[in-house]
Amino acid sequence: MLLCLLLLMLADTLTAFKVTGAMGGVNTTTGARPLRYEIHKFATSGPAFDLLILSLMAFQAANQSNPLSYFQISGIHGYPQIPWDGVPGTGIYPGYCMHAAVPFPMWHRPYTALFEQLLWTHAQDIAKTFPDAQRDQYQEAALTLRLPYWDWALYPSLPDVVTQTEISINTPNGSQTVTNPFYAYTFQSNATGNGFPLSHPLANLSTTVRWYNPGTGQSNQSASNAALKANAPTILSLTYQLLTAVSNYTTFSCTWPGGQSGIANNIEGIHNSIHDSVGGFGHMEYPELAGFDPVFWLHHANVDRLVAMWQVLNPNSFIVPTVNAYGSYYEHPGFVDSATSALAPFHSNNGSTLFTVNGVRSIIPFGYSYPELPDWEMDQEELATNVRSEVNALYNPSMTAAGSRTARDVEQRSADIADSFGHVTLEMAQNMRVNNLERQWAITVLVDRYPLDTSFLIDFFMGKAPDDVTSWASAKNLIGSYAQFGPANVSLLHPNGAPSGQVRSEIAMTHTLAAGVHRGVLKDLSPSSVVPMLRKGLNWRARTAMGQEVPLSSLSGLVISVYSRSIIPSNTTNHFPSYGPLRWERSATESKPYGAS
Numbered sequence: 194m195l196l197c198l199l200l201l202m203l204a205d206t207l208t209a210f211k212v213t214g215a216m217g218g219v220n221t222t223t224g225a226r227p228l229r230y231e232i233h234k235f236a237t238s239g240p241a242f243d244l245l246i247l248s249l250m251a252f253q254a255a256n257q258s259n260p261l262s263y264f265q266i267s268g269i270h271g272y273p274q275i276p277w278d279g280v281p282g283t284g285i286y287p288g289y290c291m292h293a294a295v296p297f298p299m300w301h302r303p304y305t306a307l308f309e310q311l312l313w314t315h316a317q318d319i320a321k322t323f324p325d326a327q328r329d330q331y332q333e334a335a336l337t338l339r340l341p342y343w344d345w346a347l348y349p350s351l352p353d354v355v356t357q358t359e360i361s362i363n364t365p366n367g368s369q370t371v372t373n374p375f376y377a378y379t380f381q382s383n384a385t386g387n388g389f390p391l392s393h394p395l396a397n398l399s400t401t402v403r404w405y406n407p408g409t410g411q412s413n414q415s416a417s418n419a420a421l422k423a424n425a426p427t428i429l430s431l432t433y434q435l436l437t438a439v440s441n442y443t444t445f446s447c448t449w450p451g452g453q454s455g456i457a458n459n460i461e462g463i464h465n466s467i468h469d470s471v472g473g474f475g476h477m478e479y480p481e482l483a484g485f486d487p488v489f490w491l492h493h494a495n496v497d498r499l500v501a502m503w504q505v506l507n508p509n510s511f512i513v514p515t516v517n518a519y520g521s522y523y524e525h526p527g528f529v530d531s532a533t534s535a536l537a538p539f540h541s542n543n544g545s546t547l548f549t550v551n552g553v554r555s556i557i558p559f560g561y562s563y564p565e566l567p568d569w570e571m572d573q574e575e576l577a578t579n580v581r582s583e584v585n586a587l588y589n590p591s592m593t594a595a596g597s598r599t600a601r602d603v604e605q606r607s608a609d610i611a612d613s614f615g616h617v618t619l620e621m622a623q624n625m626r627v628n629n630l631e632r633q634w635a636i637t638v639l640v641d642r643y644p645l646d647t648s649f650l651i652d653f654f655m656g657k658a659p660d661d662v663t664s665w666a667s668a669k670n671l672i673g674s675y676a677q678f679g680p681a682n683v684s685l686l687h688p689n690g691a692p693s694g695q696v697r698s699e700i701a702m703t704h705t706l707a708a709g710v711h712r713g714v715l716k717d718l719s720p721s722s723v724v725p726m727l728r729k730g731l732n733w734r735a736r737t738a739m740g741q742e743v744p745l746s747s748l749s750g751l752v753i754s755v756y757s758r759s760i761i762p763s764n765t766t767n768h769f770p771s772y773g774p775l776r777w778e779r780s781a782t783e784s785k786p787y788g789a790s
């Protein structure tokens with residue numbers, strides 16, 4: 194009997210699933226690794242794209258009782274509240290995902306690598322089934338298949354690949370139009386079978402949804418696109434500044450005024466905004482279900498890409514031990530996260546060893562890279578120079594002349610503050626060289642992580658908020674939205690009370706002010722010009738993801754502040770701007786509700 198027990202224990206320790214990433218297609222001579230491509234480009238890749246769709250279909254079709262099914266992999270992030278791959282939980286929260294905690298960027302790295310590994314494995318099987326004349330081509334494409342990323346800072350609307358309900362591809366049986374697996378995931382069971390609490394507002398839906406309208410029973414992807422578009426200029430600036438102005442990995446500053454926070458915090462804020470813009474009242478909005486929407490994976494590949502680029506630029510900065518205030522399925526609140534913390538439930542071998550934060554610091558062992566990171570053919574310095582010029586070319590293409598004043602812009606010059614500062618598109622922000630202007634302006638939000646029983650957003654406007662709360666997310670005079678990315682129902686997840694603590698995030702506002710300068714209603718970006726205008730025009734209001742206004746007084750811990758800083762603009766393609774210290778512009782906010790004074 195003892196022997197049996199020993200054998201059982203041995204078997205148990207040897208059956209974990211080792212997360213390796215997709216290992217095929219690495220050039221053993223040069224070390225070159227296959228790339229994760231931007232989805233718009235990847236969608237035209239022919240065989241590789243066909244395989245991506247077919248593999249995702251097969252992945253989603255795998256029985257949800259299989260630990261390697263799409264359902265269970267997506268479920269690692271939240272519901273169902275069960276262990277995965279034998280890693281026991283504390284039960285404090287349904288998912289292993291780490292948010293508002295310093296390992297956030299590093300936890301999602303093996304998570305996307307695991308997803309990619311399984312997608313890749315399906316692709317190998319599928320490629321074999323193509324007819325003789327096509328098989329070699331498909332097998333070659335399968336070997337180098339990687340998860341694409343969606344660069345939302347450049348393409349602020351859902352990619353076509355994600356919005357179409359059907360998609361035409363070449364299959365082993367010839368050309369076919371198939372149900373698009375990126376549009377939605379269809380659950381195989383009902384809420385009980387899925388392990389979702391019956392009272393969760395999305396529990397009974399049979400597929401994932403985006404801006405779901407319970408009246409029509411439909412997603413409204415136009416609303417996702419409208420919110421993405423309205424937030425595009427702020428996302429462009431935050432993304433550029435993440436890479437160019439933030440040099441500390443760790444600082445997770447919740448002190449006030451607190452100065453600047455580090456990449457772990459800032460990338461999460463940007464990422465939250467995309468989750469909420471895409472999701473509305475839908476799966477992407479809520480961490481406990483977000484992993485089921487297939488666009489989650491394209492989004493997180495991009496988050497990982499930004500982090501990987503940042504790491505090349507800041508090779509010596511990494512995690513400093515920090516308290517995790519909120520906990521996860523694996524960690525109790527109060528646990529101190531450090532470089533040696535385990536990233537549950539991801540095993541680094543077939544035994545019982547979990548990856549640590551240190552163990553995923555580099556992307557190299559996972560067998561993929563990004564277009565900006567050909568690390569096998571450059572040394573550290575060359576790679577950093579390459580990243581700088583790529584980042585400038587993508588997010589601060591400032592070497593071109595400033596945009597000329599178009600008839601449309603002048604037309605919008607108006608006595609109405611909302612009109613004179615509003616209607617700023619991504620293209621206008623780019624033409625105004627928004628990331629290279631001599632002074633940068635931003636709003637910071639400090640608020641409790643769980644002040645309400647549901648997920649919420651705070652919208653910032655120049656001029657008055659529109660009367661209809663449902664139009665706020667895409668209002669013409671929206672500066673940007675602060676997104677909480679909280680659960681649909683906090684007390685359902687935390688029946689014994691939610692952990693307390695504050696979170697911090699930023700909204701860039703240079704685009705709004707630059708539009709005012711451009712249209713001649715603001716003299717320049719200096720504090721003496723801008724602050725009186727903000728005192729007059731800056732407003733904020735809060736709403737739930739379901740579209741109800743929330744009184745600001747119910748958002749405990751709320752402090753809104755404004756800062757500006759001077760910059761020396763970038764003048765060559767491979768240099769970044771240099772940023773001056775933050776200047777807290779208290780008089781811009783002191784007379785407003787929950788404004789810093």
Ligand SMILES: *[C@@H]1O[C@H](CO)[C@@H](O)[C@H](O)[C@H]1NC(C)=O
Pocket residue numbers: 207208209210211212213542543
């Ligand atoms: C070890 O993990 C790999 C995945 O990397 C998996 O294919 C294999 O089945 C696992 N081995 C055992 C014995 O579980």
Ligand SMILES: *[C@@H]1O[C@H](CO)[C@@H](O)[C@H](O)[C@H]1NC(C)=O
Pocket residue numbers: 220221222223
């Ligand atoms: C590896 O890269 C070298 C140099 O680009 C190339 O000549 C070679 O064919 C590659 N090997 C494979 C297996 O792709």
Ligand SMILES: *[C@@H]1O[C@H](CO)[C@@H](O)[C@H](O)[C@H]1NC(C)=O
Pocket residue numbers: 256257258381
């Ligand atoms: C999945 O497997 C379970 C258990 O083997 C079975 O009862 C169920 O019908 C299967 N579901 C589907 C959709 O095939």
Ligand SMILES: *[C@@H]1O[C@H](CO)[C@@H](O)[C@H](O)[C@H]1NC(C)=O
Pocket residue numbers: 364365366369
């Ligand atoms: C191709 O045809 C075979 C045989 O009819 C069928 O089993 C398979 O599901 C088809 N595959 C696709 C991708 O349509």
Ligand SMILES: *[C@@H]1O[C@H](CO)[C@@H](O)[C@H](O)[C@H]1NC(C)=O
Pocket residue numbers: 382383384385386
């Ligand atoms: C859920 O599905 C199971 C079968 O899988 C069935 O027994 C149960 O009645 C269903 N529950 C509801 C509420 O429909």
Ligand SMILES: *[C@@H]1O[C@H](CO)[C@@H](O)[C@H](O)[C@H]1NC(C)=O
Pocket residue numbers: 384391392393394395396397
């Ligand atoms: C989901 O369906 C179950 C069973 O029909 C019901 O009890 C529950 O109230 C529903 N949940 C929601 C949020 O509508």
Ligand SMILES: *[C@@H]1O[C@H](CO)[C@@H](O)[C@H](O)[C@H]1NC(C)=O
Pocket residue numbers: 406409413415416419667
């Ligand atoms: C979808 O969202 C758009 C943008 O917010 C809105 O204009 C439209 O009325 C919505 N459509 C439906 C059917 O709700």
Ligand SMILES: *[C@@H]1O[C@H](CO)[C@@H](O)[C@H](O)[C@H]1NC(C)=O
Pocket residue numbers: 440441442443444445510513
């Ligand atoms: C980053 O922040 C941490 C914690 O606030 C601090 O201890 C560390 O010195 C900072 N590192 C750098 C390079 O500024």
Ligand SMILES: *[C@@H]1O[C@H](CO)[C@@H](O)[C@H](O)[C@H]1NC(C)=O
Pocket residue numbers: 392646647681682683684685
């Ligand atoms: C959350 O769930 C609890 C318990 O099921 C319920 O009392 C509460 O009304 C729900 N809150 C929201 C915002 O849905």
Ligand SMILES: *[C@@H]1O[C@H](CO)[C@@H](O)[C@H](O)[C@H]1NC(C)=O
Pocket residue numbers: 761764765771
């Ligand atoms: C570019 O800016 C740097 C300082 O940021 C300055 O030293 C240098 O002279 C500038 N070069 C040109 C060509 O203007």
